Amino acid sequence: RKEVEQDPGPFNVPEGATVAFNCTYSNSASQSFFWYRQDCRKEPKLLMSVYSSGNEDGRFTAQLNRASQYISLLIRDSKLSDSATYLCVVSPLYNQGGKLIFGQGTELSVKP
Amino acid sequence: DAGVTQSPTHLIKTRGQHVTLRCSPISGHKSVSWYQQVLGQGPQFIFQYYEKEERGRGNFPDRFSARQFPNYSSELNVNALLLGDSALYLCASSRDTDTQYFGPGTRLTVL
Numbered sequence: 001r002k003e004v005e006q007d008p009g010p011f012n013v014p015e016g017a018t019v020a021f022n023c024t025y026s027n028s029a030s031q032s033f034f035w036y037r038q039d040c041r042k043e044p045k046l047l048m049s050v051y052s053s054g055n056e057d058g059r060f061t062a063q064l065n066r067a068s069q070y071i072s073l074l075i076r077d078s079k080l081s082d083s084a085t086y087l088c089v090v091s092p093l094y095n096q097g098g099k100l101i102f103g104q105g106t107e108l109s110v111k112p
Numbered sequence: 113d114a115g116v117t118q119s120p121t122h123l124i125k126t127r128g129q130h131v132t133l134r135c136s137p138i139s140g141h142k143s144v145s146w147y148q149q150v151l152g153q154g155p156q157f158i159f160q161y162y163e164k165e166e167r168g169r170g171n172f173p174d175r176f177s178a179r180q181f182p183n184y185s186s187e188l189n190v191n192a193l194l195l196g197d198s199a200l201y202l203c204a205s206s207r208d209t210d211t212q213y214f215g216p217g218t219r220l221t222v223l
Contacts, residue, residue: 004154043202043214044155087154098168099145100204100212102154 001026006088006103014111017078021106023071023088030101032091033064035073037084038105044087047073078110114139116205116215124221125193133188133218137205143167144186145212146178147202155202161186162208190220198222 006023013019025033033050048055050062050071061074071088088103117136125131137144143162147155157170161180175191184205190197198221204212 043216045214046211089154099157099160099170100147100155101157102147104152104154 002104003027003101004088004090004103006086006106008106009085010107010109012109012111013078015078015080017110018074018076019078019108020075021073021086021088021108023073023103025069025071025088025090025101027090027092027101028066028069029092030069030090031093033071034089034091034100035060035062035071036087036089036102038087039084044102047086075108078108080110080112083108083110116203116213118201118203118215118218120218121216122219122221124223126223127193127195129193129222130189130191131193131220133190133201133203133220135186135188135203135205135215137184137186137203138213141205141207141213142184143206143208143212144180144184145204145206146186146188147204147214148172149200149202149217151199158188193222195222 035047036044037047038044050064054063059076063072085105085107087105090101145160146158149155159178160168164180178188180186200217202217203215206212
């Protein structure tokens with residue numbers, strides 16, 4: 001079983017749609033959780049950290065359920081510029097100390 | 113401020129050859145991590161160095177090695193290249209345990 005598993009993609013949605021990505025992780029001792037965004041043939045960039053209380057950044061909302069070992073990302077009012085691969089990331093330590101464990105990524109394509 | 117830089121950007125090698133990839137972290141960052149990203153997969157952790165000491169190692173064969181220099185730059189070496197080593201190699205830097213910032217990567221093709 002992979003340490004971090006994400007919804008298989010791709011997700012093809014129209015502009016303005018709401019889209020949700022799901023992710024599960026296997027190590028219950030994991031301490032830190034993140035969503036990264038990766039544009040085609042570019043490096044991953046931190047989108048947001050994920051906290052148990054849930055957190056929101058504009059159109060993006062992330063949720064963490066430690067009991068279920070489940071992480072989610074909700075994007076509202078999708079824009080063409082949201083088209084990218086979204087990577088669910090887990091770290092065994094606080095902040096990002098040590099290695100980051102990435103899911104395989106879910107590709108999002110937002111169409112006009 | 114300059115971000116993480118990596119060189120070369122692209123590289124083509126043949127099976128059995130050796131390769132050295134280089135990374136310069138963001139100024140003030142003392143930690144460098146290396147990741148391998150195969151097409152269609154997420155990045156996979158290879159090594160982390162902090163203050164020139166290896167802090168962590170992923171599940172990669174001994175053909176993979178790395179080091180960090182006094183100026184905190186780093187090299188990743190891969191010996192006896194295999195076709196399966198073809199990937200995007202990403203370097204990430206951080207001050208210590210905080211956010212890791214990724215460089216643009218080196219795309220390695222092994223023929």
